[in-house]
Amino acid sequence: MKAKTVLTSLALSSVLSVVTLAHASTEITFRYAEATPNRGARAQAMQYFADQLNEKSGGGLNIEFHWGGSLLKASAILGGVSAGTTELGTTWAAYSPQEMRALSVGDIPVPEADPWVGMRAMYDLMTTNKDLQRAFDANDVVYITNFTTSQMQLECAGDVRIRSLDDLNGKKVRASAIYGKILNEVGANLVNFTYSEIYQALDSGLIDCSGGYLYAMRAFKTAEVSTSVALVNWGQIAGMGMVMNKWVWDDLSDDQKRLFRQIGSDMVNYYAEHLIKENEDVLSKLPTGEIGNSIEVIRWTEEERKKLFEHSEKYVRAWIKDMNEAGFDGQAIWDEYNVLLKKYQTELNEKGYPWQRT
Numbered sequence: 001m002k003a004k005t006v007l008t009s010l011a012l013s014s015v016l017s018v019v020t021l022a023h024a025s026t027e028i029t030f031r032y033a034e035a036t037p038n039r040g041a042r043a044q045a046m047q048y049f050a051d052q053l054n055e056k057s058g059g060g061l062n063i064e065f066h067w068g069g070s071l072l073k074a075s076a077i078l079g080g081v082s083a084g085t086t087e088l089g090t091t092w093a094a095y096s097p098q099e100m101r102a103l104s105v106g107d108i109p110v111p112e113a114d115p116w117v118g119m120r121a122m123y124d125l126m127t128t129n130k131d132l133q134r135a136f137d138a139n140d141v142v143y144i145t146n147f148t149t150s151q152m153q154l155e156c157a158g159d160v161r162i163r164s165l166d167d168l169n170g171k172k173v174r175a176s177a178i179y180g181k182i183l184n185e186v187g188a189n190l191v192n193f194t195y196s197e198i199y200q201a202l203d204s205g206l207i208d209c210s211g212g213y214l215y216a217m218r219a220f221k222t223a224e225v226s227t228s229v230a231l232v233n234w235g236q237i238a239g240m241g242m243v244m245n246k247w248v249w250d251d252l253s254d255d256q257k258r259l260f261r262q263i264g265s266d267m268v269n270y271y272a273e274h275l276i277k278e279n280e281d282v283l284s285k286l287p288t289g290e291i292g293n294s295i296e297v298i299r300w301t302e303e304e305r306k307k308l309f310e311h312s313e314k315y316v317r318a319w320i321k322d323m324n325e326a327g328f329d330g331q332a333i334w335d336e337y338n339v340l341l342k343k344y345q346t347e348l349n350e351k352g353y354p355w356q357r358t
Helices: 003-024 040-056 074-083 103-107 115-128 130-137 177-185 195-204 214-219 246-251 254-285 302-310 313-325 330-351
Strands: 028-033 061-066 088-092 141-147 151-156 172-174 189-191 209-212 228-236 240-245 296-299
Touching: 028 074, 040 061, 040 141, 040 214, 040 254, 074 088, 074 141, 074 240, 088 141, 103 115, 103 240, 103 330, 115 130, 115 141, 115 254, 115 330, 130 141, 141 246, 141 254, 172 177, 177 189, 177 209, 177 313, 195 209, 209 214, 214 254, 228 302, 240 246, 313 330
Parallel strands: 028 061, 028 088, 172 189, 172 209, 228 296
Antiparallel strands: 088 240, 141 240, 151 209, 151 228
């Protein structure tokens, strides 16, 4: 037995004993580590997940949330779930690029940037592709469901207006992950710091623009210091998922596992609906000054958006190469992901969102 396995076994012994006892009393409470505060559409969706789990299990399955990094900070959640410090948690591919290389496929900018489309494609891919399930197994976790940031936009301060890719040249911009790398390639001067620091950076002139999300403009109050928003609808950070400790998952009954899967799928629709409505509400109020300054909204043409996505290709090749070197068929996984993206984009175009259908 490897040392890691021995340590994991010891760390999980108390967790499993609790779960086993809970089976006997037909009630299980799972701890959930979440790095962000209990507010906004994602927190609402997580509570929906917990409420549905409790209701559909007849009170037998419950979740106890630990918000705002009170149990584990964002970068430690994957390790904490794996080791049994917590049974459930939200993990980000950006914080664990090697361990969560499978999940990182959702962070690559693609034209199909709609939140519902992206999460549905990610959920299907992660729950049906055996190679990706093996990648999660290797980290002693099981994928449950997906989250996303929604489309990235560019919010700017002062007299800065980003109407085209060329307008980014020489501008001081805050962005992260692949998005930051691409902005640097097109001539922007990349500045990196946490999201909570964007308000002060825009207000002080430390940056001209920030890659961000419409709903976050209200949550972080950056509409008070922004003067324009370029709607580039540039991909999304969908390499963000709910994971469960694998030993705990294996100890669940088949019916309990199916319940987790079904609610995970339902939550994708619930979260997408509330996130999209929140974004639409913020967008409608930007020009009016209801949530801050009166902000000019600049809608990019499809031609300009296409130029941005052309820069994604080398990162696609890098992701495929990394997956191949890790023992997976990177090209096959990427192709499957794109088929799913196009499937759900077509469904959206033809039928609209599920919550809009009669």
